Amino acid sequence: MQKKAGVGFYIFLVIFVFVIMFPFLWILLSSVKPLSELFGDEAFTWFTSNPTIQSYISVFTIRPFHLYLWNSLVVATITTVYTVFVAAFAAYAIARLRFKGKPLILGVVLSVSMFPQIATISPIYIFLRNIGLTNSHLGLIIPYTTFALPLSIWLLVTFFRKIPFDLEESAKMDGASMMQTYFRIILPLAVPGIFTTAILVFIAAWNEFLFALVINTAEKYKTVPVGIGMFQGQYTIPWGEISAATVIVTVPLVIMVLLFQRRIVSGLTSGAVKE
């Protein structure tokens, strides 16, 4: 940390950030080009001289992009709230209570988070089809549990472990019951960790593709990743609309990342680093 950064270092940084951001930059520039400039020689000019928001308009008028956004929002939000709620209890118990079989439980949680989705999809699909839940929000929330719950438990356990144990001891001395200790002492201290977990689970649910592709095939229930992934034109691929849609979903993410980057990084690395 003491090393001083030189000029060469900053040049490297600029190049590095440019390479990473270039695709977004190009998509942003393409999204305001008129249709005719997306093809042929003009496809490679950086700035259009006739910027237009036509692509943004047709994303919402020709395609039901607002429905995609709504579906993704509903599914990701409910998945996040319910899995983090259920996981908070389990994680508290695993991190702070004494009972047998904890390594086994944690091992199961970790293994399940490694399950390939494809290995669970056929029975889940058959089950949802039989009870009539394909093409519904619930039809995605149920299978999303397979990755959201283990992820929540895993992250929350590491956060709960960081809360000093003395607090619990003194609460117990003062005669608080275990549930009181949980709700009055531990939970308030765990709020930042829970929030971080919620962000990561939300992103995971928002980005999920395979279940959404297979289970919600009706246009009305598609989520954003599937919606954009399946954008098709009659004759050509509608790059303008794809660019506009990409910008629309990327902007909120950029804001979220800028606001919460510290939390996201701490969440991403919490399971991976021994302290």
Next chain:
Amino acid sequence: MAKKGLSDSLKKERRLGYLLVAPSLVLILAIAIWPVIQSFYFSLFDYQLNEPQKSSIHLDYNLDLEKYLNNQPFLITALEDEIETAPSEVSEELQDIKSTITSFDEELVQKDGIEGPYNEVNDILFNFEVPSDELKFVEIDRSFGEEFEQTFGSVEKQLVELESEDALQNARRLTGLASGLTESIVEPNFIGFQHYANNLTDVRLWRSLGNTFVFTFVSVGFELVLGMGIALLINKAFFGRGLVRASILIPWAIPTAVSAMMWKYLYDGQNGIIAKFFSEIGIIENMSVLLTTPVGAMASVILTDVWKTTPYMALLLLAGLQTIPTSLYEAASIDGANKWKQFFRITLPLIKSSILVALLFRTLDAFRVFDLIYVLTGGGPANSTEVISLLAYKVMFQQTDFGEGSALAVIVFVCVAIISAIYIKFLGSDLLGDGAKD
């Protein structure tokens, strides 16, 4: 007294612990573990959604009462009509057939649990309504099922023979009804490990496994080396650190499908800026190479994955680097160790477990890759980027062959289990280390 109090509170704590963990475990068991077991079970059957006879799994013979009752009485009537007009020789044979069918029908009704549904379905059909699947399918035991097949098989054969001798007036009707009867029995579609045997001898499976391994090793390899380099470089105080970190997170945060679509545009053979750039600096011959040749497509897929996940890898490694106390490096440089020596003697050993954890997560993610390839190349050209998850998806949802698709899914599962086992062996119990008091 004090001791008893302690063990009481311990017991209470233990009970509370199990109680709090229970909902999560039940959910995980029901929604994640049970489906994997079921996938394996499905893979033992010839289970095809769009073939009526195979659209569910059954270990036993099943009789489709709707089909049976829609054919049997009419076959009897048709036989009676035929018997009246046919020459005596033929009519005798038909009489035999008729009595076989009626006596078999009597035998059927006497079987356990058949009579109820039999009459119910008959009533429903009589009212021109459609019986439910649950009602119309009745299980019958193996020996009776075989007898059923044999009896009606031979009836059908006899009628077809008579038809070929031109001995029947309404031959078409008779043979049609007879074949309807033979079809009303549904054979068990349990086939054991047949799907595995077929798959493991199929070139397509091995090619897709090969593609998956190439993709996994090359992309994770690049990500590790590049991620390490970036982590080492930005592991220092500098102006704009937050901004760099945020820009690193953005590729990770956007949906893979969306980034795949984005890159598809950049790689496009006519309008793609990256394709244009690569062809102008001479990496590729012409712009269309990227998505239309096998090597180009695989390289494109890998490049996109490297772009999307190297920053993530760098972050994980950076977090590991930041746990190394700087005093170690100071001491080492006083002792005269150069930068390389410091890297190999201090940095690497101390972040070994960070590297392994990052590698474990990335390898598994890469091995399970689906959305990136589904959107970017669809597995093409000529299946050159078809990975194993994509193959399983195609078999299940495009060919609607759930039996074979499930077998492929189980193969993916086994591969993932093996990869995890190898990593966890290296990691030891580090991963599950219990920081709590025990």
